[in-house]
Amino acid sequence: xxxxxxxxxxLSLFVQTVLGQTHTTQSNTIQSKSAGLIKVDGNGSGxxxxxxxxxxxxxxxxxxxxxxxxxxxxxxxYLFKPGFGAGFTxxxxxxxxxxxxxxxxxxxxxxxxxxxxxxxFNRGYEYWLMREAVNRNPGIELDALEWSMPGWFNGVxxxxxxxxxxxxxxxxxxxxxxxxxxxxxxxxxxxNRDWIVNTLRPTLNKNGLSHIKxxxxxxxxxxxxxxDLLVRDEEFKNTLSxxxxxxxxxxxxxxxxxxxxxxxxxSGLPLWSGEDFSLPGKSWRNTMYMAKNILKCYIKKKIVxxxxxxxxxxxxxxxxFSNVGIMKGTNPWSGxxxxxxxxxxxxxxxxxxxxxxxxxxxxxxxxxxxxxxCTYKNLDGSNDYSIVIANGTKVQQLTxxxxxxxxxxxxxWKSNSENQFQQQADLIAINGTITISLDAESIYSITTTTGxxxxxxxIPKEKAFPVNYADNFDQYSLEQAPLSPKYFYDNSGAxxxxxxxxxxxxxxxxxxxxxxxxxxxxxxxxxxAQGTEWDQGQISSDVFVENDAFNGKGYAGIILRGAxxxxxxANIPFGYRFNIxxxxxxxxxxxxxxxxxxxxxxxxxxxxxxxxxxxxxxxFLNGKLVADVKDDRYSIGAAGYVSGFNxxxxxxxxxxxxxxxxxxxxxWKPASSPADPSGNELINAFDGNSLSKWRxxxxxxxxxxxxxxxxxxxxxxxxxxxxFVDKSLQYKIEYSTDNLKWTVFSDQLANVKKSIPCYxxxxxxxxxxxxxxxxxxxxxxxxxxYEFKVYGDK
Numbered sequence: 001x002x003x004x005x006x007x008x009x010x011l012s013l014f015v016q017t018v019l020g021q022t023h024t025t026q027s028n029t030i031q032s033k034s035a036g037l038i039k040v041d042g043n044g045s046g047x048x049x050x051x052x053x054x055x056x057x058x059x060x061x062x063x064x065x066x067x068x069x070x071x072x073x074x075x076x077x078y079l080f081k082p083g084f085g086a087g088f089t090x091x092x093x094x095x096x097x098x099x100x101x102x103x104x105x106x107x108x109x110x111x112x113x114x115x116x117x118x119x120x121f122n123r124g125y126e127y128w129l130m131r132e133a134v135n136r137n138p139g140i141e142l143d144a145l146e147w148s149m150p151g152w153f154n155g156v157x158x159x160x161x162x163x164x165x166x167x168x169x170x171x172x173x174x175x176x177x178x179x180x181x182x183x184x185x186x187x188x189x190x191x192n193r194d195w196i197v198n199t200l201r202p203t204l205n206k207n208g209l210s211h212i213k214x215x216x217x218x219x220x221x222x223x224x225x226x227x228d229l230l231v232r233d234e235e236f237k238n239t240l241s242x243x244x245x246x247x248x249x250x251x252x253x254x255x256x257x258x259x260x261x262x263x264x265x266x267s268g269l270p271l272w273s274g275e276d277f278s279l280p281g282k283s284w285r286n287t288m289y290m291a292k293n294i295l296k297c298y299i300k301k302k303i304v305x306x307x308x309x310x311x312x313x314x315x316x317x318x319x320x321f322s323n324v325g326i327m328k329g330t331n332p333w334s335g336x337x338x339x340x341x342x343x344x345x346x347x348x349x350x351x352x353x354x355x356x357x358x359x360x361x362x363x364x365x366x367x368x369x370x371x372x373x374c375t376y377k378n379l380d381g382s383n384d385y386s387i388v389i390a391n392g393t394k395v396q397q398l399t400x401x402x403x404x405x406x407x408x409x410x411x412x413w414k415s416n417s418e419n420q421f422q423q424q425a426d427l428i429a430i431n432g433t434i435t436i437s438l439d440a441e442s443i444y445s446i447t448t449t450t451g452x453x454x455x456x457x458x459i460p461k462e463k464a465f466p467v468n469y470a471d472n473f474d475q476y477s478l479e480q481a482p483l484s485p486k487y488f489y490d491n492s493g494a495x496x497x498x499x500x501x502x503x504x505x506x507x508x509x510x511x512x513x514x515x516x517x518x519x520x521x522x523x524x525x526x527x528x529a530q531g532t533e534w535d536q537g538q539i540s541s542d543v544f545v546e547n548d549a550f551n552g553k554g555y556a557g558i559i560l561r562g563a564x565x566x567x568x569x570a571n572i573p574f575g576y577r578f579n580i581x582x583x584x585x586x587x588x589x590x591x592x593x594x595x596x597x598x599x600x601x602x603x604x605x606x607x608x609x610x611x612x613x614x615x616x617x618x619x620f621l622n623g624k625l626v627a628d629v630k631d632d633r634y635s636i637g638a639a640g641y642v643s644g645f646n647x648x649x650x651x652x653x654x655x656x657x658x659x660x661x662x663x664x665x666x667x668w669k670p671a672s673s674p675a676d677p678s679g680n681e682l683i684n685a686f687d688g689n690s691l692s693k694w695r696x697x698x699x700x701x702x703x704x705x706x707x708x709x710x711x712x713x714x715x716x717x718x719x720x721x722x723x724f725v726d727k728s729l730q731y732k733i734e735y736s737t738d739n740l741k742w743t744v745f746s747d748q749l750a751n752v753k754k755s756i757p758c759y760x761x762x763x764x765x766x767x768x769x770x771x772x773x774x775x776x777x778x779x780x781x782x783x784x785x786y787e788f789k790v791y792g793d794k
Contacts, residue, residue, distance in 0.1 A: 038398060039362060040375055042385065042405040046359035048270070049376055050305035052294065052349045053090025054079070055275050056129055057147060057187075059104025059489070060310035060325065063332050063529060065125040066486045071335035074457035078327060078343055079311050080136040084455030085339075086326060086346035089355050091133050092143040092183075092274070092307060093126035095168050098494045098511045099148030100570035101187075101518045103315040103322070105490045106147075107483075109171055110164065111511065113152045121171040123496065125482045131175050141355070144168060145183035145218055145274075149516040156186055156516060157195035162203040169209055181241065183274075184214040187518070188246060191217040193229065197239050214239060218274050219246030224261035231263045242305075243267065244274035249297050252278055252692075253289065260301045272305040273297050280313070280323045280687045281342030283668060284417035284441070291345045291390035291443050295372035299364050308346070316489050316529035318562075318638045320569040323688035331531060333487065334463035344420035344454070345443060348413065351452045352376070352386035352445045363387060369394030369440070377405070378449075386447040391438040403432025406448045410434065413452060416442040421454040465530035467537075469655040473497060473505045488640075492570045493524020495641065498649075506651040509643040513550050521570040524648075527562060527640035528655065535561065535760070537657025539639040540609035540620070545582045545602050546647035554582035556648030560610040560617070561637030563757040565591070566691060566723070566786070574756045575637050578610050578619045582646070588619045588627045590634070596627035605651070635755045636660045636719070660760075661717055662794035665709050666770070673705040685785045693723065693784040700780040706771040707790065712737050715767050716793050718745065721758040721786040728752050729759055729783055730775040735767035742771065749775060758787075 064075065078085035096106035107123040110116045121127060126144075133140050146165075153160040165182055172179050184200050185191035196214060204212050217226050223245040230237040243264055248271075250256055264271060276293065279286045290308070297303035313325035326346060329337040353376035363375025371392035378384040383406045389398070412424040416439060427434050427446065438444065445452075465487075473485055476497050483497050484490070485507060494511040509524045539558050548554040557579030565571040577589045580600050588596040600606055600621060609620035619627035639657070641650050671682040675697035682705060684692035696703035709715075718733050730749050734742040746761035770790050776782050 036397065036399060037401065038365070039401045040360055040405065041362040042360060042377060042383070042402070044360060044362045046361045047302055047304050049353055049355060049357045049359055050270055050272065051089035051355040052346050053092065053141070053305060053307040054088040054311035054326070055092045055307050055309040056126060056311060057092070057094035057106070057145070057309065058102030058321070059106055059315055059319070060102070061125060061129055061312060061314045062104060062489055063314040063316065063487070064312060064329055065128060065482055066332035067329065068335055071337060071460060075312065075327070075329050075337050076132045076136060077455060077457065078339055080133040080140065081455065082137050083351060083451055083453055086343045087137070087350040088133070088140065088311060088346070089137070089350055090141040090143065090305065090307060091130060092145055093130060095144050095146045095165070096124050096126070097146065097148030097150055097515055099515050099517045099519070099521045100492045101147035103319040105492050105494065107494050107496065108150050110167060111150055111494070112513070113160070116163065116167060119167055119171060120483070121174050122479065122481045123483050127171060127175045127177070128481045130172065130177050134177060141181065142172070142177060142179045143181035143183065143215065144179060145187050147187045148518040151514040151516060153516065156190070157192040157199070159199060159203070162200045165200065166203055166207045166209065169212060179212060181213045181215050183216065183218050183244070184240070185216045185218045185220055188219040189518070191220045191226070193233070193236050197236055201239050213241035215242045215244045215272070215274065216240055218244050222258060224258070224264045227261050227263035227267050230267050230269070237267065237269065240269060242270045242272050244272040246273070246275040248273050248301055248303055249293055265302055270305065271301065271303050272307070273303050274307055275309045276306050277308045278321070278324055280689055281326045281340035282328070282338070283683065283687070284341055285683065287341040287345045288390060288441055288443070290342055291348065292370065292372050292392070294349060295374050295388065295390055296366070298359060298374055299366060299372055304359070316527065316531065317688060317690065318527060318529070318533060318564070319489060319491070320564055320566070320691050322690045330529070331462055333465055335460035336462035337459060339459070341415065341420050344415050347421055348388055348415065348443050348445045352388065352447045352449065354378070360385070363400070367392060367394070368396065384448045386445060386449065389438065389444040391440060391442050391444070393440055395438065395440050397435060397437045399433060399435040401433050402429060407432055408448070411447050411450065411452070412436070413445045414442060464659065465532065467657055467659070469530070471653045472651060473507055476505065478505070487529050488526050489529040490526040491564060491573070492521040493526070493643070493645065495524070495526045504651070506649050507641070508650070509556070509641070509646070509648040511645050512647065513645070519568055519570050522572045523642060523644060525559065525562070525573055525640060525642040527638040530638070530655070532659045532661065533636040533638060534657040535636045535660045536613040537639070537655070538609060538611040540607060540654045541641070542605045542607050542651040543580060544605045544649040545580055546649065548582050549644035549646040551645060554644050554646035554648070555579045556641070556643040556650070558608050558610055559640050559642045560612050561634040562640055563634070563637045573642070575634055576610060576612065576617050576631070577642050578608050579642065580606055580608070586621060586626070588617070588629065590631070595629045595631060598626055633754060633756060635758055635760045637757065659794065661719070661789070661791040663792040664789060665713055665715060665792050666707050666788065666790040669707050669709055671705055671707040673703070675703045685788045688787070690721070690786060693786050695784045696774055696782040698782050700776050702776065703774045703782050704771055705785070705788065706769055707788065709768050709770065709790065712766055712768045714792050715745070715765050715770065715790055716762060717791040718761045718770070719758045719787070719789040719791070720772065721788070722783040723786065724777070724783045725754070725756055727777050728754050730777070731759070732773040733761055734771045734773070735765050736769045736771070737767060739769045745770070
């Protein structure tokens, strides 16, 4: 990644008396640029601050519930405990519908209309997460939103859907929870005015839920456009509690060019960023982006609540949008997790201003060098206030005139790339004026309040997933969430624990009918999220196919070297699949081809085993070798289960593998390229996010990128993940200890092989700099790089 460097300056906090200054009333307009002196009218205009919240959806939080009690509790403290870490004041969760909704699939509590009479509120983990959030902060506001939905609805905008939302709210009450909001829309797809007004609102009221507030449109289309209807439709406006957009100011570093709708500003409704961020929070570059985005959402568009997707990256690195979030927890078998700087960036807001405080418009503005600041005032009569500043590229000094607000001691907290959330020397306001010197690319909170802290817990050491692993699924309770075995991560469909008449427990794919898809789901599959991809090893399991699918032959099987298809993460996955079909056949398959096939007795359970070593792929049926093929199209991947949308049963899982890689040397390291002088996208090749991409300049010429490992180290392996899935990649990898003399690590300039999901090159070298050269394909296109990973010894 391109690492932003910063000149470290000694912070000088001092107070300055401005002689002869008199109090003047500040204009109600927000300042577009700061001129050094900022006059804050504490009695001036401003909207009500609604806090900084989180969005758990898309399978992003799945692995969190698998942690042991101590680590899990500690993680939750960082997220939700007031005055400790991020202290999220709002939590929106997905209402599961059994389809892929970004990273994975979240289960429905009622897959059929009949199940509405006896819904299963222990499916999944979102109720559990809300319960844990409330345990730490009883005042946290809870909300929920639909992505995919069950297929039994009589249309999205139906009474069925309204009843389903009511049942979800009742499920929250079953968990001892009280939701405050419900989204009256389909996430980032659509909303329906008549359904909200004439169906959803009356159904909520009829069921004793008149206190539940409705938000819309949650990013559906040009979201501000809803305001054009609201100003003409008083009934509709009175039915909504907020206008909630997604990524209103920018999306993953790309500015949102849509102009702010004046009708939205004039609607009288709070304006929210219902979902925002979507970046890995480990880098300081992304942390500053997030802090500036929160501030600019209000300064530029009067957004009073910003909700982060996602609170924790607890999806495996093999999933779509991996490594995205405010902190990371993907190693539940060891208890290890990572507290990223973004936790403390959120703390700079939530530990200094509470929902119900007021923005002071005269104390909000943008700064030279792409910085920003906002002032928040407590309305309880205390006259307490806080100022949050995200300073940009320019070292500068600001003077605030705060003469009509509290004038005594102010605390100052600071975060930069080296140290986050550190208390500085106090400020004493003199004659209502304070002056502060700001380091570049740093975050500050200035406050009259006390009680802030940088919470801390001891973090266990990271450990690798066992190379020999077994699970017969008998250890799990069927009376508590999530009704899914540890370390499994459903990409599509619904893999749920069940119990046979003989009390034996097994895993069952339980989605039997079509659903309302958020994105098209082609099959059901789940990976064992063991934290590393592997090229050689084996998976075996007992498998049973009970029936045909609603849309074709029923089947079930195991997968080796599996990887999601970046064209659409709910497509049939890449990898070697050993399936048995309800028609009595078995097939060893790739995504597109059948490598071998035969017959099998499907009236009973069958044991399937896949063994992969290099280009040798072997399939065993009930202990007998039935296929031995040579195929090298899939280089590495994960192991798991796959099926159609039919009842498919799995038991007695066995994994044995050799990890494919050693210590990752290139993660988050600085990189350079003549094709990207600013480095704005190079970060995407080293951020651990499986979907972010570095796009080389497409001028038909060879392109290079060079990563700096920081010190000379032993390198043994490179993995190059590209967007070339339908063509071969010609490339060369070189290394250097001085950035002058280069030696070839791997020469693939004449390569004709396609390799999915990445190209793997192994050798032995000592290097600090590693250079990847990409050659144009026959059609002159240049591959985009999802990730370029350099590994050391195992």
